[in-house]
Amino acid sequence: MSLEVIGAGFGRTGTMSLKVALEELGYGPCYHMVELFEHPEHVQRWEAAVRGEPIDWEEVFSGYRATVDWPGAAFYKELTKAYPEAKVLLSVRDPERWYESTRKTIYTTVDPSPEMIAAVGPAPRLNDELIWKRTFGGNFEDRRHATEVFERHNEEVKEHVPAKRLLVYEVKDGWGPLCEFLGVEVPKAKPFPHLNDTEAFIKRIQEHRARSD
Numbered sequence: 569m570s571l572e573v574i575g576a577g578f579g580r581t582g583t584m585s586l587k588v589a590l591e592e593l594g595y596g597p598c599y600h601m602v603e604l605f606e607h608p609e610h611v612q613r614w615e616a617a618v619r620g621e622p623i624d625w626e627e628v629f630s631g632y633r634a635t636v637d638w639p640g641a642a643f644y645k646e647l648t649k650a651y652p653e654a655k656v657l658l659s660v661r662d663p664e665r666w667y668e669s670t671r672k673t674i675y676t677t678v679d680p681s682p683e684m685i686a687a688v689g690p691a692p693r694l695n696d697e698l699i700w701k702r703t704f705g706g707n708f709e710d711r712r713h714a715t716e717v718f719e720r721h722n723e724e725v726k727e728h729v730p731a732k733r734l735l736v737y738e739v740k741d742g743w744g745p746l747c748e749f750l751g752v753e754v755p756k757a758k759p760f761p762h763l764n765d766t767e768a769f770i771k772r773i774q775e776h777r778a779r780s781d
Contacts, residue, residue, distance in 0.1 A: 571629050571651045573598075573750070575636030576644035576725045577659030578718060579699075580670045582739030583637035586659055588761040589743070590634045593752050599635035601691075608689035614639045617646075618698050625650045639698055645728060655750065656729045658736045660722055663715040674699075675708060 573595050577583060587598040604610055610628070617623045617639075625647065629635065636657065640647065648656060677692060678700055700708055703721075708714050726736065735749040742760040747753060 569631060569633055570626065571633065571635060571647065571654050573634035573636075574640065574644055574647045574651065574654045574656045575634070575659060576641050576656055576729070577636070577737075578641055578666070578670075578721065579637045579674055580666055581659040581661050582762075583659055584763045585739045585761045586636050586657065586737075587634075588763060589739075589746065590636070592755060592758065592761070593747065593750060595634040595750070597632050597634075599629060599632045599640055600637045601639065601695075604639070604691035604694065605689060608691065611690040611694050614694050615697065617643060618694070618702060639694065642698055642703060644725060648729060648733075656725070656734045657746075657749075658722060658725045658729075658734060660736060660738055663718050666718055667711055667715050670714075671708075 573590060575583060575586065579601060583600060584602075587600045590596065590598045604614070613623065613628050617628075623646070635647070636659065644656065648654065674695070678696060700706060704714055704717055722736075726734065735745065737745060737749075739760070739762070743754045
């Protein structure tokens with residue numbers, strides 16, 4: 569088993585819905601940031617990738633058929649080279665709505681302190697290095713800067729990945745474009761999943777923190 573679908577879109581572009589949708593279509597399991605909380609032993613591999621060390625991607629994605637969200641999205645260039653037959657999904661949304669969603673959800677978890685790591689594992693440490701420092705230069709709170717990074721990333725993906733290999737996709741478009749791109753049938757009587765909205769994310773984080781207190 570090797571990667572057949574590479575998600576190049578940032579988190580908070582419907583990636584949890586996309587993960588579940590891909591798994592429903594047979595591209596499972598699908599790697600997502602949540603894997604780092606369930607498998608903290610993966611974090612060291614990704615930290616090595618952030619440092620620019622050689623990575624055995626087959627080891628990283630052993631047992632997975634797809635990846636979406638961070639951390640994989642940050643390494644889409646390496647992954648498209650390592651898996652030349654894989655198709656690429658660029659999940660997008662309105663930049664301003666993306667920023668607000670990110671600010672209210674995953675940015676509220678910026679806490680790589682020893683206490684947080686002891687409570688939930690090393691994933692916050694990786695997120696801090698990969699997302700907030702490397703991707704946004706430690707300046708995510710500057711809305712203009714953050715949305716420019718977001719838009720620039722999306723344009724770079726479209727420039728780097730051949731058009732025949734790429735689908736620029738919004739989860740609000742549902743099954744149609746996704747199934748056509750992947751060459752599979754639309755699931756019958758199965759609504760497209762819409763998961764992990766802002767309210768649900770905040771509730772989950774509050775519950776997680778309550779358990780760690």
